[in-house]
Amino acid sequence: MKTPHTLAIHGGKPVRTKKFGAGPKHHLGEWLALKPMFERGSIPMTRGPEVMALREKFKKLFGMKHAVTASSGTAALHTATAALGIGRGDEVITSPITDMGTLTAILAQNAVPIFADVDPATTMITPETIAPKISRRTRAILVVHLAGLAADMDGIMRLARRHKLAVIEDVAQSYMTEHRGRLIGTIGDVGCWSLNESKHIGAGDGGILMTNDAEVAWRAELFADKCYDRDGRGVKPHFAAMNYRLNALVAAVSLEQLKKVKRLCRRRRLLGSYLDRELSRLPGIRVRPVGRGDYATYWYYIFHMDPERLNCTVEEFAKAVQAEGVWCSPLNQNVMEWPLFKDHPDDRHACAANCPLYRGPKPDYDTRHYPGVIEANARSLRAGMSEYHTMADMRDFVKAVAKVARHAAQGGTLRA
Numbered sequence: 001m002k003t004p005h006t007l008a009i010h011g012g013k014p015v016r017t018k019k020f021g022a023g024p025k026h027h028l029g030e031w032l033a034l035k036p037m038f039e040r041g042s043i044p045m046t047r048g049p050e051v052m053a054l055r056e057k058f059k060k061l062f063g064m065k066h067a068v069t070a071s072s073g074t075a076a077l078h079t080a081t082a083a084l085g086i087g088r089g090d091e092v093i094t095s096p097i098t099d100m101g102t103l104t105a106i107l108a109q110n111a112v113p114i115f116a117d118v119d120p121a122t123t124m125i126t127p128e129t130i131a132p133k134i135s136r137r138t139r140a141i142l143v144v145h146l147a148g149l150a151a152d153m154d155g156i157m158r159l160a161r162r163h164k165l166a167v168i169e170d171v172a173q174s175y176m177t178e179h180r181g182r183l184i185g186t187i188g189d190v191g192c193w194s195l196n197e198s199k200h201i202g203a204g205d206g207g208i209l210m211t212n213d214a215e216v217a218w219r220a221e222l223f224a225d226k227c228y229d230r231d232g233r234g235v236k237p238h239f240a241a242m243n244y245r246l247n248a249l250v251a252a253v254s255l256e257q258l259k260k261v262k263r264l265c266r267r268r269r270l271l272g273s274y275l276d277r278e279l280s281r282l283p284g285i286r287v288r289p290v291g292r293g294d295y296a297t298y299w300y301y302i303f304h305m306d307p308e309r310l311n312c313t314v315e316e317f318a319k320a321v322q323a324e325g326v327w328c329s330p331l332n333q334n335v336m337e338w339p340l341f342k343d344h345p346d347d348r349h350a351c352a353a354n355c356p357l358y359r360g361p362k363p364d365y366d367t368r369h370y371p372g373v374i375e376a377n378a379r380s381l382r383a384g385m386s387e388y389h390t391m392a393d394m395r396d397f398v399k400a401v402a403k404v405a406r407h408a409a410q411g412g413t414l415r416a
């Protein structure tokens with residue numbers, strides 16, 4: 001007999017039949033912001049007024065001294081590793097739960113990514129998992145703040161300073177996130193943001209890095225612009241560099257996007273912290289811990305289920321929740337399972353594993369040695385997040401997860 005508790009995968013009534021609130025990322029004000037360039041009759045190629053205004057606004061918002069724009073988040077990260085002098089044979093410690101852009105920044109400098117395990121609760125690297133990976137060859141730690149939560153920057157900075165390592169913060173997914181009252185991206189030596197369309201704010205593609213170190217900023221400026229010194233000392237490149245310049249059209253749109261960043265991050269925080277509070281009360285469900293004094297801005301939403309308590313896999317759990325009419329899916333993120341690290345450690349383009357100039361042992365890209373990554377992927381789910389979602393949407397999301405979790409916690413099957 002069917003009851004209101006009968007799961008939709010077993011023919012019951014789904015919790016939700018309507019889509020969650022959604023809306024446009026862009027508005028006509030952004031289109032109007034392009035007008036001056038067409039009135040002037042030219043789109044500036046390098047550091048025109050739009051690009052410089054964007055840099056100023058970012059600096060002011062984050063309280064940083066120097067900003068260098070780039071054509072993508074990946075380009076900003078690569079510019080950061082290059083500007084810090086990271087090169088062939090150097091090791092950079094980072095997270096195996098991240099985007100390719102993080103890794104490109106290391107590999108494109110012919111440096112070697114060394115993975116630290118993640119804390120399955122936060123899905124991020126920690127001072128404890130980083131410490132055993134530090135070697136004589138380590139030059140930097142590239143911290144990924146995943147999906148709007150801050151990694152333990154205080155602990156990571158203490159460790160890095162003790163070992164004289166540079167720290168790069170990958171803030172692509174975590175605009176306006178704070179760690180103990182400080183904006184992330186401003187704590188390490190360089191912070192890198194993405195302006196790709198999927199991020200909190202975006203303009204198709206774009207990126208920016210910020211630092212308080214004038215020397216690093218100057219090298220970043222040169223690296224992102226073919227090593228052309230446009231400040232009067234002449235166009236005589238003295239190192240190999242990219243053209244990672246940000247297009248002025250993108251800068252003009254980004255300037256408009258930046259106006260709403262605080263508001264939409266506040267909104268995402270409201271919705272995300274509601275989910276944290278409500279989901280943490282459910283049997284077999286855990287949420288990612290937000291540290292004391294931290295401020296999370298939930299790019300997408302990650303939460304965990306307990307496969308032992310609920311007697312099901314993360315895939316089965318996600319399927320049952322989806323049938324209730326709300327979306328979530330297994331997190332399923334581990335770069336070590338990508339062919340790049342698994343099947344082709346001898347990729348000729350990047351010398352990660354077997355460059356003759358690399359003096360270290362073969363890097364460990366075997367997932368079996370990373371229990372935190374295994375646990376995170378066995379338990380973690382991701383759900384969408386948008387400033388357009390309503391509180392009613394969030395309540396239905398909780399209802400759907402609660403219905404499935406209670407059913408499973410009482411010994412019910414999730415098999416259809």
Ligand SMILES: Cc1ncc(COP(=O)(O)O)c(C=O)c1O
Nearest residue numbers: 072073074099101102172194196
């Ligand atoms: C954590 C992280 N790092 C880096 C990037 C790269 O940014 P972009 O796509 O702008 O190159 C992304 C984008 O998806 C990201 O999520």
